[in-house]
Amino acid sequence: MGTLLVTGGAGFIGANFVHHWRSRHPGDRILVLDKLTYAADPSQLEGLPGVDLVQGDVADPEAVRRLLDRGDVRRIIHFAAESHVDRSISGPAAFIQTNIVGTFTLLEAARQVWAGDQEARFLHVSTDEVFGSLGPEGCFTPDSPYRPNSPYSASKAGADHLARAYAQTYGLPVLVTNCSNNYGPRQHPEKLVPKAISLMAKGEPVPVYGDGLQVRDWLYVEDHCEALSEVLARAEPGSVHLIGGACERTNRELLGTLADRVDQRLGRTPGASRALLQTVPDRPGHDRRYAIDLAPIRRSLGWSPRTSLDEGLERTLDWYLEPNRRPASRR
Numbered sequence: 001m002g003t004l005l006v007t008g009g010a011g012f013i014g015a016n017f018v019h020h021w022r023s024r025h026p027g028d029r030i031l032v033l034d035k036l037t038y039a040a041d042p043s044q045l046e047g048l049p050g051v052d053l054v055q056g057d058v059a060d061p062e063a064v065r066r067l068l069d070r071g072d073v074r075r076i077i078h079f080a081a082e083s084h085v086d087r088s089i090s091g092p093a094a095f096i097q098t099n100i101v102g103t104f105t106l107l108e109a110a111r112q113v114w115a116g117d118q119e120a121r122f123l124h125v126s127t128d129e130v131f132g133s134l135g136p137e138g139c140f141t142p143d144s145p146y147r148p149n150s151p152y153s154a155s156k157a158g159a160d161h162l163a164r165a166y167a168q169t170y171g172l173p174v175l176v177t178n179c180s181n182n183y184g185p186r187q188h189p190e191k192l193v194p195k196a197i198s199l200m201a202k203g204e205p206v207p208v209y210g211d212g213l214q215v216r217d218w219l220y221v222e223d224h225c226e227a228l229s230e231v232l233a234r235a236e237p238g239s240v241h242l243i244g245g246a247c248e249r250t251n252r253e254l255l256g257t258l259a260d261r262v263d264q265r266l267g268r269t270p271g272a273s274r275a276l277l278q279t280v281p282d283r284p285g286h287d288r289r290y291a292i293d294l295a296p297i298r299r300s301l302g303w304s305p306r307t308s309l310d311e312g313l314e315r316t317l318d319w320y321l322e323p324n325r326r327p328a329s330r331r
Helices: 014-024 063-072 085-090 093-114 152-170 191-202 221-232 251-266 295-301 309-321
Strands: 004-007 028-034 051-053 075-080 123-126 174-179 181-183 206-209 213-218 240-242 248-250 279-281
Touching: 004 014, 014 221, 028 063, 075 093, 075 221, 085 093, 085 123, 085 152, 085 240, 093 152, 123 152, 123 221, 123 251, 152 174, 174 221, 181 221, 181 309, 191 206, 191 248, 191 251, 191 309, 206 251, 213 221, 213 251, 213 309, 221 295, 240 295, 248 251, 248 279, 251 279, 251 309
Parallel strands: 004 028, 004 075, 028 051, 075 123, 123 174, 174 240, 181 213, 206 279
Antiparallel strands: 213 248
C-alpha cells in the first residue's frame, strides 16, 4: 500500500498513533509532516525505525505536493490542526489557516497525485465538537447536524465538509472520524487532564470553568488509535465514523477523581488536592455536554473502547508523575 503519511504526527494523538502503527506494522514506512509549533514534540518520535519526520506546513501546496510525489504516499491520516478552544477564542486566524486551508491543501494534493486511485485512503481526523452541545439526553451519531460553537469547532466543521465534498465531487477515497475528548500520555500540558495533574502535583490552584458541570465523554488515546487503525484498514470510502470512550463525566467529577489519585500517589492528606479546585469565569460559548453513540461503529467495524477510565487515568498518572519525565507532547 505504499507509504503512510501522518500529518501532525509530532503532536499528542498523532505521536501516539505513530507508535501504535509502528508496533503493529513494523515493515511500513511512515512519513510524518509537522509544522513543529509550540504544540509539537519531535522527541516523541526519536528512535522509531522507519519513521521520517519532515518539518512543514500542511497549508503549503508546494511542500505537500513534493512530499506526496517523493514518498509514494497512498495512505494519509490527517491529524494536523490547531486544537485548543481557548486559543481559538483569543486568536482564531491560525485555526482557519491550518484547519481549513491546510485540509483543503492536503485534499487537493491527494486528488492530483492519486488521480482516481481507489485503493488509496485519506483519513481526516476530527472532533465531536463540530456537533455543538447536547442536552441532558441523547448522543451524537454520524447523522447529527453540525452546530459548532467556537472558532475551533467551526474550523474543524469546515474541514469535515471539505473532506466529504472531495469524496462526493471527485470520488477521492476519503474517510472521516469524529472523536470525543482524548486523554493519555504525550498530551500538551494546556489540556485539562495534564494541566490538572501538573498543577495538583505542584500544589497550585486548578481552574474550574463555571460550575464545572460540563459533561465530556473521555476516550483513552490508545483506544482511539486502535479505532483509527480499523477505519483506515477496513472502512468504506466516503464513510463517517464516530469514536467515543463510553465514559461520561462532568469536569468537576473528573478533576475530583484526579485529585484523589494524585493525593494517593504523593502521600498527601486526603482532600488536599480537591481543595485546590478554584472556580473561574466560564469560557464563552462553552458547550454543556458531549456524548457519542457507539452502536454505529460497533456494527460497521466491531470496535469498542477497551480501557476503563480508572485504568486510563492510572496509566496517564504513571506518565506524568514519573520522576524525570521528559516534557509532554505539545498537542
